[in-house]
Amino acid sequence: MARIPRPPVIAVMGHIDHGKSSLLDYIRKANIVAGEAGGITQHVAAYIAMHNGRPVTFLDTPGHEAFKSLRTRGAAAADIAILVVAADEGVMPQTLDALVAITEANIPYIVAITKIDKNNADVGRAKNSLTEHSIYIEGMGGDIAFALVSSKTGEGIPELLDIVLLSADLAELTADPHESASGFILESTQDSKRGASATLIIKDGTLTLDGFVVAGDAYAPIRFIENFLGTRVEQAGPSEPARISGFSKLPSAGSLFSIVKNKKEAESLAEKNAKMSVATPERAAAVEGIVELPLVIKADVAGSVDAIAHELKKITHEKASIRIVSSGVGSVSESDVKTAHASGGVVIAFNVSTDVVANDFARRESIDILPFSIIYELSAKIKELLEARIPVVASEKELGRAMVLKAFSTNGKKQVLGARYVSDTLTVGDRMKLVRKDVEIARGSIKNLQQARADVKEIKTEGDFGTEIEAREQAIYGDEIIAFVVTES
Numbered sequence: 001m002a003r004i005p006r007p008p009v010i011a012v013m014g015h016i017d018h019g020k021s022s023l024l025d026y027i028r029k030a031n032i033v034a035g036e037a038g039g040i041t042q043h044v045a046a047y048i049a050m051h052n053g054r055p056v057t058f059l060d061t062p063g064h065e066a067f068k069s070l071r072t073r074g075a076a077a078a079d080i081a082i083l084v085v086a087a088d089e090g091v092m093p094q095t096l097d098a099l100v101a102i103t104e105a106n107i108p109y110i111v112a113i114t115k116i117d118k119n120n121a122d123v124g125r126a127k128n129s130l131t132e133h134s135i136y137i138e139g140m141g142g143d144i145a146f147a148l149v150s151s152k153t154g155e156g157i158p159e160l161l162d163i164v165l166l167s168a169d170l171a172e173l174t175a176d177p178h179e180s181a182s183g184f185i186l187e188s189t190q191d192s193k194r195g196a197s198a199t200l201i202i203k204d205g206t207l208t209l210d211g212f213v214v215a216g217d218a219y220a221p222i223r224f225i226e227n228f229l230g231t232r233v234e235q236a237g238p239s240e241p242a243r244i245s246g247f248s249k250l251p252s253a254g255s256l257f258s259i260v261k262n263k264k265e266a267e268s269l270a271e272k273n274a275k276m277s278v279a280t281p282e283r284a285a286a287v288e289g290i291v292e293l294p295l296v297i298k299a300d301v302a303g304s305v306d307a308i309a310h311e312l313k314k315i316t317h318e319k320a321s322i323r324i325v326s327s328g329v330g331s332v333s334e335s336d337v338k339t340a341h342a343s344g345g346v347v348i349a350f351n352v353s354t355d356v357v358a359n360d361f362a363r364r365e366s367i368d369i370l371p372f373s374i375i376y377e378l379s380a381k382i383k384e385l386l387e388a389r390i391p392v393v394a395s396e397k398e399l400g401r402a403m404v405l406k407a408f409s410t411n412g413k414k415q416v417l418g419a420r421y422v423s424d425t426l427t428v429g430d431r432m433k434l435v436r437k438d439v440e441i442a443r444g445s446i447k448n449l450q451q452a453r454a455d456v457k458e459i460k461t462e463g464d465f466g467t468e469i470e471a472r473e474q475a476i477y478g479d480e481i482i483a484f485v486v487t488e489s
Contacts, residue, residue, distance in 0.1 A: 006175040006238035007048075007055040008168035009201060011077060012112075013098035014084030015091075016329050019114035022151035023084060024058060027161070030154060045187045045199040046241035047228040051161040056168075057201070057239045059186060077184060077201070077254070080167050081109040082160070083135075087121035087148075090129025099135070108171065110163050111137050111146035117153055175238035179205035180259040185215050186241065188250045189338050190365060196220075196247035200236075200257060207236040211259050212266035213244055215251035217274035219266035220244050222259075250342050291320045293386045294345025296336050297327040298352050305329065308350060311375055315383050319390045322382065332369055334358045341367050346385065348378065399483040400426035404475045405464065413444065413470045419481060425460040426467075430483035434471055437478075444471030446483060 012020050027049050048055050059078055081102045085095055102109050113126050127140050136142020145163045149156035183203040190196055198215065200207070212219050226243035227233050236242035248270070251257070260266050295312075299305045305327045312322050325343045326336070332347055332354040338361065340347045346368040347354075354362070354369055362369050372378040406418040426432075428449055434442045449456050450466035459465050469481065 003174040003176050006173050006204075007057055007240075008079045008164065008171070008173055009057045009059065009077075009203070009239050010080050010082060010164060011059045011102075012082045012084060013102065015086070015089075015094035015098070018084045018086040018089065018092070018095070019151055020084050023082075023112065023114060023149065023157070026151045026154060026157060027058065030157070046201060048240065049161075051158070051165065054165055055239070056161065056164060057241060059201070076105045076107050077186070078105070078107060079171060079173055080164060081105075081107055082112050082164070083109050084112050084114055085126055085130065086115045087113050087123050087126045088115055088118050090126045091133045091135070096133065099133075108167055109144070110160070110167060111135065111144055112160055113146060113148050114151060116148050116155065117150040123148060173239075175204045177206045177237050180211075181205040181207035181213075181236070182256070182258050185251045185253055185255045185257060187253055187338075188247070188342055190250060190341055194245040196250045197243060197245040198247060198251050200242045200244060202236055202238055202240050202242060204238060205259075206238070207240075207242050207259070209234060211261050212263060213257050213259055214266050214269045214273070215247075215257035216255040217270045218247045218249045218251035218255070219260075219263075219270045220247040221263070253342070291389045291391065292323045293320065293382070293389055294323050294325045294340070294343035295348055295382070296325050296340040296343075296345060297348045298332045298336055298350065299327075299329060299348075300351035301329060304350050307375060308348070308378065311379050312382060315379060315386060317386060317390065320386050322386060331355055332358050334361050337362045337365075337367050337369070341365050346370060348372065348382075350375075350378065394486050396484045397487055398424065399430055399485055400424040400459070401483070402426060402459070402465075402467075402481045404477060404479040404481060406477065407475055408466075410474060413472060414447065414468060415471065415475055416466065416468050417475055417481075418464060419467055420464050421459055421462050422480075424483075425458055426481070426483045427458040431485065432469060432471075432481055432483045434469075434473055434475055435480040435482055436476070441479075442471040442473035444469055446481075 012024055014020055028047055046057060046059050048057050083095070083098060083102065085091060111130065113123060115121055116123060127137065130137055131140050135144065137144045137146040145167070147156050147160035147163055149160055181202045182205055183201045186199045186201050188196065188198040207225060209222055209225065212221050222244060223246060224232050225236055227236065228241045260269055297305060297308055299308060309324060309327065315322060325345055326339050331352050332349050334357045336347055337358045347370065349369055349371045351373050370381060401422040401424060402419040403422055404417050404419050408416040408418065426446060426449065428446055430446045432444055432446050433440050446467060447470055448468035449459050451459060
């Protein structure tokens with residue numbers, strides 16, 4: 001079938017406190033039908049706004065995890081990015097981090113200079129700051145489109161959305177709505193009522209109430225589809241966000257998804273994806289037996305985040321590693337706790353509080369939120385947690401060996417045997433195993449030892465001796481009695 005134009009998927013990125021959330025909030029309130037906007041009672045990972053009668057999908061998720069994951073798979077989470085820069089501060093460290101993510105995703109971007117309504121706003125200085133960091137906007141030696149906006153008054157936001165639609169037209173975004181849906185997982189959450197759920201962004205095709213969705217090694221039957229308002233719908237088309245529940249496990253943010261017809265196909269594809277993921281470089285640690293301690297770090301100021309990250313780099317172990325899943329400034333939010341939950345990690349709260357919703361979710365799902373105010377105490381605790389994650393490897397050390405000469409009597413599991421010393425030392429109380437022609441046939445313990453008709457505690461010299469062992473299988477001539485101890489490392 002012929003491909004048709006599809007709405008753009010937009011990511012808003014930039015430095016903390018430069019107005020990303022305020023911009024998104026204004027767009028949501030001003031560009032979604034009033035009745036529908038009122039229906040959004042909780043944070044959603046993505047939503048659709050209308051501008052000039054055309055839909056635009058905005059991604060609203062922290063951490064850029066989908067960007068990071070999708071880069072490794074050669075796909076882009078968004079079609080266009082809006083790089084937010086505050087007029088009162090200009091380019092900041094996280095502005096550049098966001099720009100790296102945008103550049104590596106290989107998507108076009110627009111600059112939004114925000115907070116122009118503030119008394120200390122200096123648009124000229126902000127523009128110069130962009131130029132100093134090789135971000136060349138129109139009128140400043142480059143061709144990157146920009147808009148001056150205020151999320152407080154709404155000034156410049158219609159012009160920003162005009163530029164978004166123009167960029168989308170230039171990108172010639174298309175999709176085939178008659179194909180099965182495909183796209184990526186924006187975020188996933190564990191709900192006590194719904195189980196593992198995920199927000200999907202459909203990049204091509206149409207999602208319908210049929211079949212199974214498979215994302216990485218997770219899959220779910222498509223029993224119902226929810227749109228960004230939480231309303232159940234019959235289908236979701238290209239560029240639309242959709243919520244699916246009932247996954248076999250939490251799919252990872254950034255996982256690509258596809259649709260199959262039945263559960264058998266879903267299980268088969270999920271298993272295949274699991275095997276492939278183990279072989280990829282990003283899972284090399286798992287292949288090599290390295291365990292991870294995922295961390296979500298929230299701190300009072302950006303400097304604290306940097307200091308914590310620097311300190312954590314000093315904590316190393318040959319069998320384990322620390323992975324910072326996300327970090328940021330401000331109180332611990334529900335999103336932070338959900339990120340920790342999805343990665344199997346813990347939340348570090350350095351000189352910050354935890355909001356009520358986040359606390360409730362953490363308590364319900366048994367997610368640790370660890371508060372600290374002193375970095376060296378934080379380091380000591382993280383080192384302890386890391387070491388606790390290292391799996392204990394049990395191994396057997398041989399203590400002594402003898403050969404069975406004759407079985408004298410049997411009473412249940414207890415057997416009285418004649419044996420000949422072979423090597424090392426056998427001691428009363430040792431665990432032992434019976435080995436017949438190099439195959440272990442039973443395990444048990446040494447209950448008694450006799451040498452020259454006298455009870456002894458151990459046998460460590462050559463010669464014949466008597467023993468009472470406890471084992472399920474009956475020993476016969478030629479079997480080996482091997483005493484051993486289990487050690488952990």
